[in-house]
Amino acid sequence: MQPEKLGFAERLSYGFGDMGTSLAYNMASGFLLFYYTNVVGLPAAAVGTVFLVARLLDAVIDALVGIAVDKTRTRWGRTRVYFLCTAVPYALVSVAVFHVPAWGQPAQLVYAFLTFKALGILMSCQAIPYTALMPMMTLDRSERLNLSGMRSIGTSVSVVLGAAAVMPLVAALGGGDQQRGFTLVAALFAAIGFACTMMLFRNCRERHHDHTSPDFAILPAVKEMLHNRAWLVVFASCLLYFARFGMMMAATAYFAIDVMGRPWMISIMLPAVAGMLLLSAFFAPAILARTGTRNGAVAALTIAAVLFAALPFVQGHVALFLALYIAGCLATSITITATFAMFAETVDYHEAKYGTRREGLLSAGISLSTKLGMALGTAGFAYVLGAFGYAPGHVTDAARQAIRWTYSGGSVVLLIAQTLVLMLWPAGRPGHPS
Template structure:
């Protein structure tokens, strides 16, 4: 029997659900380091410590949320009640993050940690069920690729708004006062996030669920998760991707100002990530359907490495620099659609190996990879700025060189690591056989 096709409204609501979760997160990723260090005037090293500790605490929180999803039984399903009850607190906490009061520096650091950690907890309560929802909506790989493509659209719109639009809107709303401007933009984006998450709750449905009992032993379930090869590859793939993404989102502002000496390029380079995500959402599904996830990812990541190696040679020519940069961003963006599909297929692999789906727990593990990756990338840039004695009003030449080679060298190394991880993906060419064996319920040797 063929899988039922999803309604257009359901696909769109699913895709733009990522806008709801990612818009606050992307604005924070792109500008929270700048806001804390340059606007509030907090020490860069202390800010890096806040980012790192807050995200490492997610190791426990994300697993608990994932287990909660697998244990949830409600009239709305297993994932949708989370969207309903976290939407408003998430938007409100985002506004608080960009509302650091004029207290002592120590009190400001405590406030920054508590609000940033609160945002992360609420993000977990929504993003983990959101990721767990896709394999519940459809078992068809083609539909999953289409949903992943639309999710990439939602991601790209959130990055465009969270990067390109942020600083111009800060200028418009702030009238020269960046504190007031950032707060106003946070209110606007928080409202948009709230609308998108409520639409996700209203329009998306769960069709395939784990029929296992709500009560299960947690430690054995975690043990099965870490023996799931597809999940391990997906975890590593997302971890390395988001270390690179977090670092680039944080360092690009400094790179454009201090290395290229062209601040106007901030509003071109950061949105280019989103623009290429939008383009890749259309080109990635047919490419990946033809090549498979493993070969497709290895190919585009290898191309991106070559392009980033060529970028230093183009610094004196802005048009050529941006052309090479756009091509590199398009190559890496294709892997986001692949990653979303990988996450769904880890559920099929898990059911084949262990007889249960555990969508929530598996999604929690991958969510942890994305947040820890972002934390490591962002904190790494903050620590680098602190180590070289970066001073916003008088940056040294050594600081500029550290920024330059963090941007180029770090990116190439991380792209290479992602290629190595992708080579171990086990599902290409196996998905139909695995689904068939699950359907017949024949015992499969581990």
């Protein structure tokens, strides 16, 4: 069979489709805790509970969206219709999240929960079909690695905008009013995300379909998913990756300001995450094709764990600290490209084992692991702040030490755990995972 070759416009549109989905969410992940505590004035522990409860509810929401994708049959296909129908609501809610009214604190917490929960639901309605789309576009492994690389580029650009560019834009657009600045930046990102989602809808095509009946029994399908070893490995790996990512995104501003005493480091450390992801997107597919997806990811995680473990011991040498940090970010970035490709293989594995592909349901689980991981990382750090009595402008030594060791030590623990999980990736049939 001849290898499938996708056009550049389709690959590019698929890659930047990730930006349409994740740009607003990256801004929320990196700055919503800061916005709620330092701009709105909400207590950190209460905000952590808002994040955690909202994400726990996604266990039901994401499963329902995934099942809906598997049962959907429209003139636009099974996934693309979701991009068309959710683009406008997602843009509007992403602005509402960063526009908390000047109400009493209990009402503000309710508003924060409802808007953050709505953002998560709408993200599910985009992210799950988006992830399900790749195995429908091509069965060719090399093309999947190329699509994964393009998606990594889209992800990295969204992280640059959603992390490094936020505070400068807040200052520029807000004119000294942070509330106004955050709202305007959210509106700008909403417009960019909308354009990327429409490009995804217009240019990408579904070529390979699950031809089984859409009228399937739900509980047996969920049971099959939970017995798909390849899927379980990707689910756990994503959960651990994004728990670390969420923790670092939320903690970097506090770490740079309160531990290092160098606020300017924020503009290097947050962009480094995206910059290294962008850099790795160009060579990770070639590395993974040579080493095998799992082996390459395990090696990268091992290197990253060693580099992050060294960070607390070089904090007095800023240049060396940043060099090790950036190298660690580069190593972990390779694993994102690997994860995108591995998910597509979980669909093949499922089809070989059960005779049905279930792209939507399998994607729902991965979406849940991503959001739950981000929430656990962000909420966990918020709880650390609350436990050690963090107060803006009056930071105790105990709070500083808690931030310091959570930032590096927590990262190492999660990297080691992710490495162990990937070692369980099935080799060989069914589905030929690599």
